[in-house]
Amino acid sequence: MRSKNLTVNILVVLALLGLSIGYLLPIYVMLMTSLKTPAEITQRTYLIPSANLQFENYTTAFRLIFPSLANSTLISFAVTLMSLFVGGLGGYYLARTRSTFVRILFVLVGIALYLPYQVILIPLVQIMARTRLALTHFGLIASYLVLNVPLASVLMGTFFLSIPRELEDAAEVDGASKVQIFFRIVTPISLPAYASVAIIIFTQVWNEFLLALTLSTPLTTTIQVKLAEVKGSYVALYNLQMAAALIGVLIPLGFFLLLGKYFIRGILAGALKG
């Protein structure tokens, strides 16, 4: 339904311009600000690059947030790997079995998927404090795992639903068990799906703030908590805030720019569109 119509294309150009300004300006200003000196920021010349690019801002910011980057990397990787494993198994069963029990389970998973974190925050803090898990990375890893396993199950299940069953049926006739079929046949051909779900879960955990804010201790501070702290304690040092924020988005943004196809597939799977 492509149109050669002039009005349509004028509208497209207008949208192109409007959206370009709306979406490039913030990131441009961010980049420019991150390379300025505090004195230059007060001069209010936001669109003009600094005369003397301050790359030290990045070294300073990096030194400031490095421990939290390491914490977030560890936590996000651990949660992603474990929830993929559990979610792959669960999602496969949900996608391949038709029984009342599975239907009920699906509804429970569906509600869990969108459970506001506020409603489990108090018990979670109690458990973490009493078991002293909050003092280690396991506390946050376990908490995120509980919240992301339902998501991983549904996302993986959506992908499994779109795989034709012939191969599995053939293997079943040959006497393979469901577990063997899953690990030997389904898993190898689902690696792209695992990649998509991994990116979504990783980004979600990396970007999560509320749980991290309430559960992290000085030793386990995540990147988002640290960034909020930087914003709060370096109020006027916008250059440092921006440099830190840019370093903080590097990993998820890198996933998006380099593996955009998987990223989009993951989002669409979340919208149950396969």
Add this chain to the structure above:
Amino acid sequence: MEVDIPQDTPRETVRQRASRFGSRFLEGLIFLGPLMFFLIILYGMLIWTIYTSFSAWSGTRPNYEFAGIKWYNLMFGLDRFWVDVRNNLQWLVLGVVPTVVIALFVAYLLEIGSIRGSESYIRTLILYPVAMSFIVTGTIWSWLYQPDRGVFNTILRGIGLDSLTSGFTTNPSTATLWLIVIFIWQYLGFSVIILQSSFRTTELQEMIEAATVDGAGRLRILLEVIVPNIRSGILVLVSLLLISTLKVFDIVYIVTFGGPGYSTDVLAFFMFIATFQQHLVAMGAALGVVIFLMAFIVVIPYTIYALRKWFE
């Protein structure tokens, strides 16, 4: 699967049937066991919170003595609670409707425009915020919004539009609206790709062809052919956006911290403050329950749709 059952056995023995049931059970346990383990913890915590909301717990030490609806009564009597409800409703309406409408037009323009490369360019351009956290987005926008030295006001003054400068998030009556703008900015690309994918069914494309041949205008095609036929796509998108606006916490925390006063406060933020700063834990739990109930209502149509689609 039961390879060891001889082919010529006419009927299974009780023992064989039992062993088949056993292996089925074991199979279910391997696949669903871990998932169910986490679900039980999750729902256990949900029940725990509901119970806490009826307890007498205020202060740092847990106190599960039953107090009935005392804290609910107190909560409903607070002015702040009703400000939050009003703000949450603003978020629900203004965070969702404009996002869906703008996304619909952008998605449609991307489909019908014929400028080479414009589609993939715009998709990347407006989608990059999905990779960023609200903390990062909020940090950038705080800088854009900053009243005296911030980017927007400086640019407006620079091009002589002083009358358009604004206090943005420092003006209590409009602060929430400016926060919602950030949300729309962040979720637009996400919305566009969900809608775009629902445009691309063969049936819909054929209907559009037919309407075009009949001489229907572009706008009429959008409103009368496309919109009614992507209802499920819109349902999914609206549900996801409603849930996201309902849970909104990060933007408020990082940009205004609920202020000025509590003009930008929302239930999710109040829950956090009540529980962890004021130590009114039972009331915090009650706020959590209110948020859960709202989310639950929003999710029902979506869950029914998902259930049908999954088991069709």
